[in-house]
Amino acid sequence: AQSVTQPDIHITVSEGASLELRCNYSYGATPYLFWYVQSPGQGLQLLLKYFSGDTLVQGIKGFEAEFKRSQSSFNLRKPSVHWSDAAEYFCAVGRSGGSNYKLTFGKGTLLTVNP
């Protein structure tokens, strides 16, 4: 069964500082990997995704993530955080090998940004 672990429940950073949110997955083959962001009371917005190819993927809002097969990780990074980045971030894994996949999410990491 596929699973996702986000080890950090809550992270606080200062505006302008760099950010790395951790994500580890468990899956029997190369998975589809996603990062979504959720603002309070809102739905999920896709930041970026990895299906295959280049292991460093670029997303919206200046985010990037790197797929490391040897570490079963897909960490999200941003070089300089803005106050508007404060939200909850979810890593998700989907079944590879075709469409019609379901997503398995981690429990999320809440990001607080200090001025």
Add this chain to the structure above:
Amino acid sequence: DAGVTQSPTHLIKTRGQQVTLRCSPKSGHDTVSWYQQALGQGPQFIFQYYEEEERQRGNFPDRFSGHQFPNYSSELNVNALLLGDSALYLCASSLLVTTDTQYFGPGTRLTVL
């Protein structure tokens, strides 16, 4: 181009009642998935519909059922509501024949008293 829409936005029910939530997929999408997000948790997959049939199901009881209409819109029905059914219910749409991303709606907040 309209994204995924869900109705209602909020809903309050009492234990034992039944509820129906609605979802309209993004234009051009034919597959709808439903997720339950309890407070402080990540979304959990309930089921997925394509061609008006349930294609995949997560670990949810039969009290949770769904339907997909010919225009690809979908309903989620929950019978015999329990306090533990209080959650944000998210609908996501995608296109089956591609490895397209699932796009999420804003969700319906269900409170069971």
